[in-house]
Amino acid sequence: MSEAIGAHIEAFLQWLKVERGYSVHTVSSYRGDLSEFVATDRGFGPVSAVADLDARRVRAFVYSLHGRNKSSSVARKLSALRTFFRYLVKNGIIKTDPAAAIAAPKSEGYLPTVLSVDEVFSLLEMPGPADTFAARDRAVLEMLYSSGMRVAELAALNLDQVDLDQGMVRVRGKGNKERLVPLGTPALGSLEAYLPQRESLLRAGGDRQALFVNARGGRLTTRSIERLVKMYAERAGIPARVSPHALRHSFATHLLEMGADLRTVQELLGHASLSTTQRYTHLNLDHLTAVYDKAHPRANG
Numbered sequence: 530m531s532e533a534i535g536a537h538i539e540a541f542l543q544w545l546k547v548e549r550g551y552s553v554h555t556v557s558s559y560r561g562d563l564s565e566f567v568a569t570d571r572g573f574g575p576v577s578a579v580a581d582l583d584a585r586r587v588r589a590f591v592y593s594l595h596g597r598n599k600s601s602s603v604a605r606k607l608s609a610l611r612t613f614f615r616y617l618v619k620n621g622i623i624k625t626d627p628a629a630a631i632a633a634p635k636s637e638g639y640l641p642t643v644l645s646v647d648e649v650f651s652l653l654e655m656p657g658p659a660d661t662f663a664a665r666d667r668a669v670l671e672m673l674y675s676s677g678m679r680v681a682e683l684a685a686l687n688l689d690q691v692d693l694d695q696g697m698v699r700v701r702g703k704g705n706k707e708r709l710v711p712l713g714t715p716a717l718g719s720l721e722a723y724l725p726q727r728e729s730l731l732r733a734g735g736d737r738q739a740l741f742v743n744a745r746g747g748r749l750t751t752r753s754i755e756r757l758v759k760m761y762a763e764r765a766g767i768p769a770r771v772s773p774h775a776l777r778h779s780f781a782t783h784l785l786e787m788g789a790d791l792r793t794v795q796e797l798l799g800h801a802s803l804s805t806t807q808r809y810t811h812l813n814l815d816h817l818t819a820v821y822d823k824a825h826p827r828a829n830g
Contacts, residue, residue: 533578533579534567534576534578534579534581535567537579537617537622538560538563538564538567538613541559541563541613541616541617542556542559542560544616545559545612549704550704550705550706551703551704552681552703554681555703558605558609559609559612559613562605562606562609562610563609563610563613565606566587566590566606566610569589569590569593579617579622579623582614582617582623582627583627584627584628584629584630584631586627587610587627587628587631588631590610591603591606591607591631594606607628607631610628611626611628614626614627614628642769642770642771642772642775642778643775643778643779643782644767644769644771644775644776644779646783648765648767649674649776649779649783651765651766651767652670652761652762652765652767652771653667653670653671653674653715654765655670655761655764655765656670656761661744662726662744664719664722664723664725664726665723665726665727665741665742665749666757666761667719667722667723668716668719668720668722668723668741669683669741669749669754669757669758670758670761670776671713671715671716671719671720672698672712672716672719672720673754673758673773673776673777673780674716674776674779674780675712675713675715675716675780676698676700676710676712676716676780676797677710677776677777677780677781677797677798678698678700678710678777679702679773679774679777679799680751680754680755680772680773680774681751682700682701682702682799683741683754683773684741684748684749684750684751684754685701686698686700686739686740686741687738687739687740688737688738688739688740689738690740691712691720691740693717693720693721696711696712696713696714696717697709697710697711697712698710698712700799702799703799706799708796708797708799710797727740727741727742730742730743730744730745730746731746732746733745733746734746735747736748741754751773754773755772755773758771758772758773758776759771759772777798780797781794781797781798784797791803
């Protein structure tokens with residue numbers, strides 16, 4: 530990466546972190562995507578200065594991604610470029626967005642795994658006496674399904690963000706935006722059962738702010754949470770590949786199937802746009818037809 534363009538990228542990444550409140554993981558992804566772009570030589574040479582930022586170079590880079598990346602990955606990389614270019618335009622560094630006329634690839638229509646209610650209940654019951662961290666793991670699983678939180682949001686939770694008396698958790702989501710999410714009775718009970726174990730894990734030191742901690746008292750990572758979800762799902766004999774995101778998706782789908790309002794689900798999930806919630810959730814056709822027949826005044830003539 531050249532020093533000239535590199536300085537602008539570093540300033541942009543700092544702006545994302547400080548001004549926009551982007552997570553460390555997201556900033557790291559932007560860094561990787563921008564580094565890949567400026568290093569790619571498609572007959573034009575690598576990007577060495579702001580003057581090199583033109584539509585031909587951007588189009589050649591995007592075309593080079595096709596065939597070796599999923600359309601969702603191409604769209605993400607293009608989004609990173611567009612955000613960077615808009616930042617440069619806003620600050621008067623370039624006059625026009627070189628990616629403005631480039632179309633994003635069509636979505637593959639991917640839907641994550643959704644579990645049935647019975648599968649979720651089976652998963653939640655898996656942590657048992659033979660598991661060293663059964664109380665913690667059950668609390669993790671219950672929290673994921675009860676709140677619909679993203680795995681990164683759960684890992685980042687501090688103890689003071691949970692109000693056991695009110696049955697609420699204050700979640701800090703994307704863009705550092707906060708939302709209040711209610712917790713069900715089983716999730717609250719599992720948290721209360723876990724807290725003594727948490728104290729024992731912190732006796733030798735560790736992160737006293739973190740809600741969920743590992744054997745050394747450090748904050749439980751997203752990867753560790755993903756591993757434990759996968760382990761218990763396999764133990765429960767659930768054939769689908771289960772991740773924390775599958776529990777988030779199941780949370781939203783089950784709420785809608787029980788008649789929850791789409792905007793309420795949007796608020797609980799922390800989506801800025803209702804269209805994101807609409808893409809994120811899906812209901813089977815039989816259920817939609819049944820709701821329509823029951824609710825619409827002209828459904829039955």
